[in-house]
Amino acid sequence: MKKTQHLRTAFFSRRRVPDCPVYDLHGHMGPVYGLHINRESAAQADAVLKRNGVRLLVFCHHAALLCPDIGNAANIVAVRAFPERLRAYCGINPNYPDQIEKDLTSFDRYPDVYVGFKFHASFHAIPITDARYEPAWALADERGLPILLHTWGNDPQCGYTVIRQVAERYHRAPILLGHSCHGAWDEAIRLVKDFPNVYLELCAVMDERGILERFVEELGSTRIVFGTDYPWFSHHYYIGAVLGSGIGDEDCRNIFYRNAKRILGK
Amino acid sequence: MRLKFIDINLAFGQPVRAGYRPAFTAGDVRRVMKQAGIAKALVWHVAQHDLAPADGNRLLAKAIAGASSLWGCWTILPPQTDEVITPDFFRRMKRHGIVALRAFPDYHKFLINRVTFGRFLDEVTERRIPLLLSLEKGGITWPAVYQVMADFPKLTCILCDIGIWGVDRFTWPLLETYPNLYLETSLLALDDGGFESMVARFGARRMVFGTNFPERYPEAGMLSLIRADISRSDKQRIAAANWEVVLNQMRV
Ligand SMILES: [Zn+2]
Numbered sequence: 376m377k378k379t380q381h382l383r384t385a386f387f388s389r390r391r392v393p394d395c396p397v398y399d400l401h402g403h404m405g406p407v408y409g410l411h412i413n414r415e416s417a418a419q420a421d422a423v424l425k426r427n428g429v430r431l432l433v434f435c436h437h438a439a440l441l442c443p444d445i446g447n448a449a450n451i452v453a454v455r456a457f458p459e460r461l462r463a464y465c466g467i468n469p470n471y472p473d474q475i476e477k478d479l480t481s482f483d484r485y486p487d488v489y490v491g492f493k494f495h496a497s498f499h500a501i502p503i504t505d506a507r508y509e510p511a512w513a514l515a516d517e518r519g520l521p522i523l524l525h526t527w528g529n530d531p532q533c534g535y536t537v538i539r540q541v542a543e544r545y546h547r548a549p550i551l552l553g554h555s556c557h558g559a560w561d562e563a564i565r566l567v568k569d570f571p572n573v574y575l576e577l578c579a580v581m582d583e584r585g586i587l588e589r590f591v592e593e594l595g596s597t598r599i600v601f602g603t604d605y606p607w608f609s610h611h612y613y614i615g616a617v618l619g620s621g622i623g624d625e626d627c628r629n630i631f632y633r634n635a636k637r638i639l640g641k
Numbered sequence: 642m643r644l645k646f647i648d649i650n651l652a653f654g655q656p657v658r659a660g661y662r663p664a665f666t667a668g669d670v671r672r673v674m675k676q677a678g679i680a681k682a683l684v685w686h687v688a689q690h691d692l693a694p695a696d697g698n699r700l701l702a703k704a705i706a707g708a709s710s711l712w713g714c715w716t717i718l719p720p721q722t723d724e725v726i727t728p729d730f731f732r733r734m735k736r737h738g739i740v741a742l743r744a745f746p747d748y749h750k751f752l753i754n755r756v757t758f759g760r761f762l763d764e765v766t767e768r769r770i771p772l773l774l775s776l777e778k779g780g781i782t783w784p785a786v787y788q789v790m791a792d793f794p795k796l797t798c799i800l801c802d803i804g805i806w807g808v809d810r811f812t813w814p815l816l817e818t819y820p821n822l823y824l825e826t827s828l829l830a831l832d833d834g835g836f837e838s839m840v841a842r843f844g845a846r847r848m849v850f851g852t853n854f855p856e857r858y859p860e861a862g863m864l865s866l867i868r869a870d871i872s873r874s875d876k877q878r879i880a881a882a883n884w885e886v887v888l889n890q891m892r893v
Contacts, residue, residue: 386864387864390868409806412833413834413838414834581858582805583857584854584857589661609830609833609835611865611867612830615864615865616858616860616861619859619860
């Protein structure tokens with residue numbers, strides 16, 4: 376079947392393309408140490424999402440990842456203030472097992488807030504195979520909830536070797552490889568081929584022209600999800616990059632919304 | 642009405658480390674420009690970085706000869722070693738359609754400051770020739786950028802590939818202090834709200850559009866600018882007009 380590229384024209388001529396919503400499965404919120412964020416608040420995020428036709432942002436607040444004193448309360452407050460377009464990953468910091476236990480015990484009080492979990496093993500300097508993540512893995516796997524991992528190359532905390540070890544253990548939870556093992560593209564492709572619950576996520580992948588084209592060529596587009604690290608990065612930058620890759624409309628639709636809706640059970 | 646785009650950060654040539662989709666020739670570049678909707682471009686050859694500036698400069702001049710949609714940008718080295726900067730340097734620039742300069746001080750192992758470049762960069766400043774410095778391509782570090790601007794405060798300097806983590810904490814103090822300093826937009830376009838906050842703080846005249854093709858997708862930076870919440874006239878300034886002003890002020 377010949378691929379069409381009408382979406383490219385549509386997104387370049389209109390701010391929102393109503394029949395092609397965008398689901399961003401990799402976001403954050405709030406200020407963060409290494410950069411000035413222009414739009415930190417949940418209210419600003421909601422306004423940007425609405426204006427730009429982003430149907431849903433699934434995020435983990437920087438405070439939930441980097442400040443145990445605030446923790447996941449920041450996620451709950453933000454989603455409950457703007458429930459139409461925001462959902463959160465419950466942030467798991469394995470340096471604080473007691474807090475994990477509390478967050479998991481109270482997890483079911485927030486079905487309107489959480490869709491799954493976020494592990495940022497690089498921030499936390501503990502590999503994703505460590506036993507301290509285990510209760511969160513188990514809950515996600517039991518219920519088929521997505522886990523968004525920060526992944527990078529073959530980083531000892533969050534690279535393809537340790538990802539393979541966890542993927543061999545957990546078969547039900549969709550494992551979203553944030554940044555797709557950045558740089559180790561062949562191994563990322565291999566993981567998707569070997570494990571049906573592993574997905575590639577595009578944040579920072581679009582730094583290098585040609586990678587998305589390879590992913591689609593080797594894997595098709597049903598295992599690739601759209602993500603931006605919003606509010607670090609701009610939705611339209613990433614939308615433009617996906618369209619600029621020259622993949623077809625059906626692939627773009629899988630990436631922009633269809634795969635995300637399936638993972639989120641919508 | 643569509644915006645007119647001029648891309649000032651575009652390279653071609655066979656890179657020493659092959660990327661996934663390089664642009665081998667000036668012809669490849671022109672095809673992609675046409676497809677993406679980029680009217681004109683300031684280009685350089687990757688050998689100016691990967692091999693040696695003099696060889697790369699020569700390859701560039703040859704490749705863009707007669708191409709009316711392309712301007713050239715040469716790479717410099719310290720004048721003392723006579724590798725690039727010779728007494729007829731500005732005459733050669735003019736002859737080959739070269740309108741801007743680049744320097745990669747870290748990668749090419751020198752310092753860009755008054756000790757090394759005193760008289761030469763004074764003349765570049767006087768002639769208002771833009772100097773492009775890349776923060777990503779092994780080009781230069783932030784302390785060195787601060788040093789260059791402290792030594793040559795009126796230099797027309799365009800900071801390219803400014804970094805993937807929003808760098809306002811580095812760039813805003815420079816923009817406040819040095820009126821001829823500009824930001825190239827390939828990575829500003831990546832920042833959520835990057836264009837909006839720059840325009841609110843400094844107006845639209847301190848940014849020049851660039852894509853960093855072939856490493857990045859031209860459509861990414863273009864769509865980000867098209868959808869920015871700033872006025873159409875500000876978008877047009879950034880997309881092309883600011884560069885045209887810089888170019889008109891330049892004398893070789
Ligand atoms: Zn992230």
